[in-house]
Amino acid sequence: MNMHIHKFEKIWLIFGVATLLVFLSVVGVSAFYLGNQPPSCLATINPEKVDTTAPFDQPGLKKVKGKEWDYELVFVASAFQYNPGEVEVPLGAKVKVLATTKDVVHGFSVAGTNINMMLEPGYISEFTTTFDKTGEFLILCNEYCGAGHHMMTSKIKVVE
Template identity: 55%
Template structure:
């Protein structure tokens, strides 16, 4: 197939850029541990309240300024919905849904994950800056979806 010389140059530049880009993305995912949240843990969505760790949702200290925050999402709220942590804390969020699909987002950060019933999702984030953070549901979950939020204070 005939291809114009300049088009070949154009495509070669494009493909090389693409390979460089995908290598960066792959390196971040596999070598730097920045893969998107992909927890494979499963549970019965009708037995969330009896299943560990969701039988006791809340904040637990697990190390030096390291915490685990277990949260249960249901239309239209988070349990717990008011959380306080010290500045510099590293928090592992562990979440699930008892009903429909929800989203777990902390506005203005990269904390963002889908929460689907029957599955547990999780990710870790370090809070370097003080402030009132807003946790919100970013997946439509019904008529009260825009009320579904929680607050996280970093002191």
């Protein structure tokens, strides 16, 4: 009789330990995969070395070859400006926009479009889009970043 109880206790103990291990590995794995990265950010960057890290050492529009997009448009945000402060993009161009910040969290929203990103120090935010309408598109900071927040703008001019 005693032996039987002992056996069951052992089974439950093993079951308990196994459950705990499964739980811990699930928590560990998901913490590893999700981290605390914002979902739109795929790559990381040293925010103190933005000016010397490609492609952010050369902000602006660049034609690229052999990629799924025709141009790369690089923006560096800092309090309280974007570099470049204005840029021309040819009509119909498929453009990959890459952006990061040198200091605090900034926003990157393009007025009149659904483009709306958060730029966080240490991360590269990106999106790919085709500019198929001519005109001027204002870029606004929609994350409060300090005294000059409301003055922080840039402009994409889509030209034929």
